[in-house]
Amino acid sequence: MFKGKKIIIFGERDEIQGASIENCLKAAGVKEENIISSITECFV
Amino acid sequence: MSLEYQNAVKDLAFKYGPENLVVMLGFLDMDLIEIQAITMTDGDPSGVGSLSGVALRLKVYHILEPEIKSQIPQDVYQEQIGLMAITAGPEKIAKISELLQQLRTTR
Amino acid sequence: MKPVIKNYAYTMYHVPNLVRYGSKPMREIEKNPELYPKIHELLRSYFEAVSYPPNQVFIGNIKPDDLRAIPRPWFKNPAGAFRSGKFGEIFSEDEFLGLLKIADVHDYELIWLEKTFTAHVKNVLNENPILQETDLQKIGEGKSIQEIKEKLEKGENFSLPLLYENILVGCFNRSKDVHAQEDEALSPHHLMEGLVAKASGALALKHLIRREGIGPEEIDFILSCSEEAIGDRYNRGGGSLAKAMGEMCGCQNATGSDIKSFCVGPVYAIVFAASLVKAGVVKNVAVVGGGCLAKLGMKFQGHLASGMPIIEDTLASFAFLIAGDDKKSPIIRLDAIGKNNIKNAAKPESVTRAVVLEPLQKLGKKITDIDKYAVQLENPEITEPSKTGDVPRKNYDTIAALAVMNGEITPADMPAFREKHGMPGFSPTQGHVPAAVPYVGHAVEAMENGEIKNAMFVARGSFFLGRMTQLEDGMSFIIEKNPKRKEVKNV
Numbered sequence: 239m240f241k242g243k244k245i246i247i248f249g250e251r252d253e254i255q256g257a258s259i260e261n262c263l264k265a266a267g268v269k270e271e272n273i274i275s276s277i278t279e280c281f282v
Numbered sequence: 283m284s285l286e287y288q289n290a291v292k293d294l295a296f297k298y299g300p301e302n303l304v305v306m307l308g309f310l311d312m313d314l315i316e317i318q319a320i321t322m323t324d325g326d327p328s329g330v331g332s333l334s335g336v337a338l339r340l341k342v343y344h345i346l347e348p349e350i351k352s353q354i355p356q357d358v359y360q361e362q363i364g365l366m367a368i369t370a371g372p373e374k375i376a377k378i379s380e381l382l383q384q385l386r387t388t389r
Numbered sequence: 390m391k392p393v394i395k396n397y398a399y400t401m402y403h404v405p406n407l408v409r410y411g412s413k414p415m416r417e418i419e420k421n422p423e424l425y426p427k428i429h430e431l432l433r434s435y436f437e438a439v440s441y442p443p444n445q446v447f448i449g450n451i452k453p454d455d456l457r458a459i460p461r462p463w464f465k466n467p468a469g470a471f472r473s474g475k476f477g478e479i480f481s482e483d484e485f486l487g488l489l490k491i492a493d494v495h496d497y498e499l500i501w502l503e504k505t506f507t508a509h510v511k512n513v514l515n516e517n518p519i520l521q522e523t524d525l526q527k528i529g530e531g532k533s534i535q536e537i538k539e540k541l542e543k544g545e546n547f548s549l550p551l552l553y554e555n556i557l558v559g560c561f562n563r564s565k566d567v568h569a570q571e572d573e574a575l576s577p578h579h580l581m582e583g584l585v586a587k588a589s590g591a592l593a594l595k596h597l598i599r600r601e602g603i604g605p606e607e608i609d610f611i612l613s614c615s616e617e618a619i620g621d622r623y624n625r626g627g628g629s630l631a632k633a634m635g636e637m638c639g640c641q642n643a644t645g646s647d648i649k650s651f652c653v654g655p656v657y658a659i660v661f662a663a664s665l666v667k668a669g670v671v672k673n674v675a676v677v678g679g680g681c682l683a684k685l686g687m688k689f690q691g692h693l694a695s696g697m698p699i700i701e702d703t704l705a706s707f708a709f710l711i712a713g714d715d716k717k718s719p720i721i722r723l724d725a726i727g728k729n730n731i732k733n734a735a736k737p738e739s740v741t742r743a744v745v746l747e748p749l750q751k752l753g754k755k756i757t758d759i760d761k762y763a764v765q766l767e768n769p770e771i772t773e774p775s776k777t778g779d780v781p782r783k784n785y786d787t788i789a790a791l792a793v794m795n796g797e798i799t800p801a802d803m804p805a806f807r808e809k810h811g812m813p814g815f816s817p818t819q820g821h822v823p824a825a826v827p828y829v830g831h832a833v834e835a836m837e838n839g840e841i842k843n844a845m846f847v848a849r850g851s852f853f854l855g856r857m858t859q860l861e862d863g864m865s866f867i868i869e870k871n872p873k874r875k876e877v878k879n880v
Contacts, residue, residue, distance in 0.1 A: 239353045243304045246294060248287075248318065251851055251861055252765070252783045253369075254308030255737040258362040259345050263306070265358040274294060277287065278861075280851035281777035282652070282767050282818050311778040328694075365738045368790035369783075371800060 392663035398596035411685030448474025507531030590679025611645030651850035680704030691775030727865030763828035
């Protein structure tokens with residue numbers, strides 16, 4: 239999945255968090271070093 | 283999209299090359315998804331941030347899109363995203379998919 | 390001894406001229422000084438803030454569910470302008486500056502108010518039954534405008550201007566003792582954040598004591614769950630706002646300490662208070678949360694962009710009295726506390742399961758068995774213009790989705806679930822203040838009126854903000870109508 243690409247993740251605390259997306263991508267074979275930024279915002 | 287994040291995305295695009303980057307969103311708010319996706323595709327529509335007039339044309343995806351879901355082992359997807367997929371509901375998921383697909387293919 | 394929520398109080402403070410000292414406005418105004426006149430133009434009058442429907446809900450004059458019937462935007466549809474509510478009151482800015490002076494410890498002289506303004510403030514506060522003669526004496530005689538201007542000339546590292554209706558009426562100083570002179574943790578701005586929390590929390594505590602009809606000396610223990618960290622450079626955040634507030638209220642027989650857990654703080658504090666009571670350590674515990682100066686104007690850019698008033702111009706605070714079973718007040722179910730364990734970090738989705746579903750399973754109950762859920766109750770009118778959505782609605786959607794997963798309702802029932810078991814957000818975005826507990830007073834009333842028999846309070850916090858961990862947190866407790874309540878009525 240996303241071969242050769244670097245991935246930026248934008249999550250939200252009260253919705254889908256960055257960590258959840260990371261876990262999914264890793265399970266789909268994305269290498270950890272290709273996730274270059276994972277941001278989970280707290281909007282309040 | 284906040285000015286700080288615009289700076290961060292711009293820096294990453296400069297470092298890796300925009301064609302090598304993919305963005306994955308986890309917000310459920312339609313307006314927020316749209317603004318964020320447009321900012322990283324066409325540039326900041328408000329004309330305030332560092333991405334104003336900078337069309338990075340990044341490929342923006344959402345974790346709820348069927349084409350993403352299909353690539354993730356279903357047990358993991360269910361455990362990590364299942365509840366939020368119900369929260370969003372099929373109609374919103376379809377809307378998100380349509381919006382982002384259009385941005386990815388027409389730009 | 391079963392712990393109960395014996396009483397509650399809520400206070401607000403309309404402080405438009407302090408918005409400039411909120412973290413976000415302060416940073417943006419420093420970058421672009423022309424911004425301030427634009428912000429100033431959109432600040433509200435006291436009358437507008439008092440008649441703002443969500444504020445009337447906060448002090449108990451309107452039920453949360455009735456807010457749905459008032460059309461949005463709420464700032465264009467004022468409710469009755471009652472400064473006093475069933476749960477507390479809304480103070481104006483001149484009054485609040487006087488309250489800050491009362492909270493100021495004489496030896497530190499953190500705040501100077503101008504003489505004529507001081508006389509005015511004394512006059513206004515003199516009419517308020519919540520204050521004692523000894524409180525009013527602490528306001529003193531005031532300083533000349535010349536003295537204030539000279540102090541301000543030393544620069545903002547030593548003194549910050551205080552305004553009322555955009556006119557200079559005082560200044561906020563670095564503490565005058567020697568050790569404070571070079572301490573970054575004791576800068577005028579940090580001290581202002583601390584004193585704002587102390588004064589606003591203490592007034593909620595005073596209201597709590599008055600509502601309960603007890604003497605302040607009957608409080609045994611105080612837990613402050615205010616977000617502000619007080620302390621000097623060796624222990625930033627080490628201090629005790631709890632005892633500072635108790636001292637201000639004359640709680641001579643109390644001790645106490647501060648509980649900190651970002652937005653979950655109030656829920657931890659109530660659980661700790663209930664546990665202390667149940668264990669018999671103390672009898673009457675006050676849980677107090679003071680207001681957050683830092684959060685004023687936090688979302689002002691969204692408000693500015695849409696030309697609406699700067700709604701984050703109001704501080705808010707609360708106080709609860711947790712005591713042993715009085716055979717009428719709602720019981721806190723300590724056997725079913727919802728906690729989010731550290732292992733859940735790997736599965737962020739588990740937070741809602743852990744804090745909502747698991748405690749219910751312990752009691753053999755379903756999600757739909759809880760009449761009302763109080764979640765993060767941020768007012769959506771504050772957050773929506775900055776594209777950050779309706780926070781309580783997001784939380785209700787997640788609980789509804791959990792009920793779907795649990796086979797209790799179908800996806801089609803989700804909107805109705807939200808309507809029945811939820812409520813619109815009505816709390817100012819004051820950090821820990823919106824953390825479910827603004828509903829405590831309304832829940833107790835609804836139980837007394839037979840409208841509900843139980844409620845769950847669910848708060849969520851972002852521990853990653855401290856940069857020590859990436860964990861986020863959640864915690865919940867359930868309150869139930871006291872089963873002995875009827876018997877008392879019959880006696």
